[in-house]
Amino acid sequence: MSIERPRRLRATPALRRLVAQTRLDAADLVLPVFVRDGISEPHPISSMPGVVQHTMDSLVRAAREAVDLGVGGIMVFGVPREEDKDATGSVGLRPDGILNAALTRLRDELGDETVLMSDLCLDEFTDHGHCGVLGQDASGRSVVDNDATLEVYAQMALAQARAGAHVVGPSGMMDGQVRVIREALDGEGFTDIAVLAYTAKYASAAYGPFREAVGSSLQGDRRTYQQDPANRTESLRELRLDLAEGADLVMVKPALPYLDVLADVAAAVDVPVAAYQVSGEYAMIEAAAAQGWLDRDRMVLETLTSIRRAGAQIVLTYYAAHAARLLGGAP
Ligand code: PBG
Numbered sequence: 001m002s003i004e005r006p007r008r009l010r011a012t013p014a015l016r017r018l019v020a021q022t023r024l025d026a027a028d029l030v031l032p033v034f035v036r037d038g039i040s041e042p043h044p045i046s047s048m049p050g051v052v053q054h055t056m057d058s059l060v061r062a063a064r065e066a067v068d069l070g071v072g073g074i075m076v077f078g079v080p081r082e083e084d085k086d087a088t089g090s091v092g093l094r095p096d097g098i099l100n101a102a103l104t105r106l107r108d109e110l111g112d113e114t115v116l117m118s119d120l121c122l123d124e125f126t127d128h129g130h131c132g133v134l135g136q137d138a139s140g141r142s143v144v145d146n147d148a149t150l151e152v153y154a155q156m157a158l159a160q161a162r163a164g165a166h167v168v169g170p171s172g173m174m175d176g177q178v179r180v181i182r183e184a185l186d187g188e189g190f191t192d193i194a195v196l197a198y199t200a201k202y203a204s205a206a207y208g209p210f211r212e213a214v215g216s217s218l219q220g221d222r223r224t225y226q227q228d229p230a231n232r233t234e235s236l237r238e239l240r241l242d243l244a245e246g247a248d249l250v251m252v253k254p255a256l257p258y259l260d261v262l263a264d265v266a267a268a269v270d271v272p273v274a275a276y277q278v279s280g281e282y283a284m285i286e287a288a289a290a291q292g293w294l295d296r297d298r299m300v301l302e303t304l305t306s307i308r309r310a311g312a313q314i315v316l317t318y319y320a321a322h323a324a325r326l327l328g329g330a331p
Helices: 006-010 013-019 056-068 098-110 146-163 177-187 205-213 233-245 256-268 279-290 296-309 320-326
Strands: 029-036 052-054 073-079 115-120 134-136 142-144 167-170 194-201 249-253 273-277 314-317
Touching: 006 013, 029 052, 029 056, 029 098, 029 320, 052 056, 056 073, 056 098, 056 320, 073 098, 098 115, 098 146, 115 146, 146 167, 146 177, 167 177, 177 194, 177 233, 194 233, 194 256, 205 279, 233 249, 233 256, 249 256, 256 273, 256 296, 273 296, 279 296, 296 314, 296 320, 314 320
Parallel strands: 029 073, 029 314, 073 115, 115 167, 167 194, 194 249, 249 273, 273 314
Antiparallel strands: 134 142
16 A cells, blocks of 8 residues: 555545635626517526526626626626517617617616626627628628628627626637727727637537527528637637737637636636536536436536636636525625
């Protein structure tokens, strides 16, 4: 028997707590929320039990509750009326569009008490469901037009900044998106609005429930702009570009199946790194827990710990308020 006995440090809860290298704190968690236009009651999302599409009022209550529990930030997604969707996602630019109206309301209610983040993407607002506007390539095929999309993103960034977002989160994976957003914001004096870049965003089946959550109109897939799950160093390339373009925070998404990528990114940067435990990751835990196949709360804390251990300082998770409660936050 070797003289080294690692079990010594596992003997009591107090010892384990003392030597724990990763701690969870509600302040590191961000709660993604959905607000839907034209509903008078919160609407359940069947593939995400416990998560709802909010009305404006229930959104404010949920955000207030999360803030009181010590959650670090709120990421807002807007779900417009079907009839307001169009080819360019114009309702995403309107100050009275659901997302911008919700940001305005939340900033009025919460001020600087929390970090208000907005999803900066077109997929919720376009009638074709793509993250950008469509165009034609030189041979006449329909494609997502990268550079035409950038112009819309720049306008959207300004609309969200005017509405009260502290941080904008471009999630569309268009090349050059961080640069145009940074330039647009700075050009209008919004130099303090930060950009949380969805730096390494993979084309994942784990976004399935989210498509229900936002009533997505997408036919087809996003493989021409989101990354191929087979690739690893491509994320470092995306990272290099986002940092050069002025990203303040960088994100890896999904989280659990991409902890290797997360560790690579975390090792390479000096800006805060976030990871997004996405809708499908949530749904998997919920489905298994509902069957009695695993212990939900332990699984929640274990997955969040793993994501932090791999290098994420900040974790976006639909469990943010729940985890804060488990961690012993106030009410
Ligand atoms: C795009 C966006 C998506 C998610 C966050 N931002 C959907 C997509 O890329 O298809 C997914 C988040 C989740 O699955 O929880 N606006």
